[in-house]
Amino acid sequence: MSQSIELDGFSRTFDSATGPVQAVAPTDLRVEPGSFVALVGPSGCGKSTILRAIAGLDREYEGNVLVEGRPVNGPSVTRGIAFQEHRLFPWLTVEENIALGLQTTKLERKRRVKDLLDLVGLTRFASSYPRELSGGMAQRTAIARALAPSPEVLLLDEPFGALDAFTRLQLQDALQEIWQRERVTALLVTHDIEEAVTLAQRVVVLRARPGTISDVIDVDLSYPRDRSDPRLDARRRQLLAHFGLVGPGRQAANG
């Protein structure tokens, strides 16, 4: 039900007005099937670039992107993706949006959509239009849409980045539950250290210009996780220290 993801010497260079700019320097990464991995880093570290390549939306990279050992050749329904903006079709209702990627019989589609509405807690909004939804609800619909074709891999590109802090925490908890129930390989791109530590089993830290992996931190705690767990705190501190955001000398370092 889930697949591995592998980057093998992956790099990506963009053309700009001032010449080519390397967004991601040659990088290796392996995500185990069924695991939850977060890519964290400042903007410009290439984390979204990596995600788009795995999704099959970008093919202009060098090196290899392998999913379950096979090279990625364009988008596939086995890899669901949710973006920072919900990207729902405004002319379709919540249930129609969720059914977008489903190519099954009508009866089966109905059942799957019903399950997903229940999973994301939007059963009563099945026939609402996106304009009638709050930001959190729209984002939950988008996640349900990504999960509809029962993908092996769920790619999340800062899915909660545009939400208010309170809704974000709610959705993080919901995502833990969804991930456990759907048993997919989850790869989350975020710039939120808290979010990465709370959700992922492994946090991959990226550095910018050019994007490279600078550290990997394992968070071997069981789910569902409790935010007040002191063991999470330790990892959080470790990550913050990595970016020079805690501890003595911080003032001096930031000048």
Added chain:
Amino acid sequence: MSVQEQAKSALFAESDHLDPRVRRAARSGARRSFVGRLWRRAPRAFLPYLLPVVILASWQVASRTGFADPVMLPAPTTVLHTLWGSARDGELWDDTRASLFRWVVGFIVGGLSGIVLGAAVGLYRIAELLLDTSVQMFRTVPHLGLIPLLILWMGLGESPKIVLVALACFFPVYINTFAGIRNVDRKLIEVGNVFNYGPAKMLLRVVLPGALPQIFTGIRYGLGVAWLALVISELIGADAGLGYMIQMGQSVSRVDIVMAGLLVFAVVGKLVDALVKVAERRLLRWRDAYVGV
């Protein structure tokens, strides 16, 4: 309570105050009594017609009291009387039918080609390069100026009139379809890519729905311009039609007949526009656009 349970209850806590019925109720104001609602809506329903009613009333008075020349400016009631007479003779129906026929056929020809060409140019860069410059050059030719040419080529039958109507509505529909497609959010196209949509599915499920609001603008504008082109085409060598009716009125110096013809033009035009507006509102129910204060 486990984290899982908390998450679940938090989910519903957020959903609770956002039930769509609650939102809808909030949007339309608190529930009111029937009379209360009627009173509230009355200004919106009647205000648009206040000015026309005042103008018509003063006109009636001016014409009847001899303040205005009743031959050059016949009273609204006189115009209605003339209209009634024409309706009883059956002439009015023949003229209206003839005009509507030309309008509808011309619009189907011109509007459909506008949508098809606009979509082709909007979807394919190669089509844009091949066609758009030519279309834009042709657009600058005033199509009413083509009337002599059309008459020389096609005579005085139905063809030149329908061609003129088709030409008039082609451009607004073409331009708006083109622009509407180019305004579709690239990020939604990417969603279609994620689900491996082929060209046909992408067109029908993403591009056209996304462009529909602007295509409708083109259609409404096109219908209006076509209606104008129709009058002009019928002023020249027609033997039926509302334009012909006006032309006859002029040649026998009957201002009331001219006005009756203009009135029918206005009413039919407004009715068709209202029909399109209803279709628009139904099809674009999902829209979340500014509707004015």
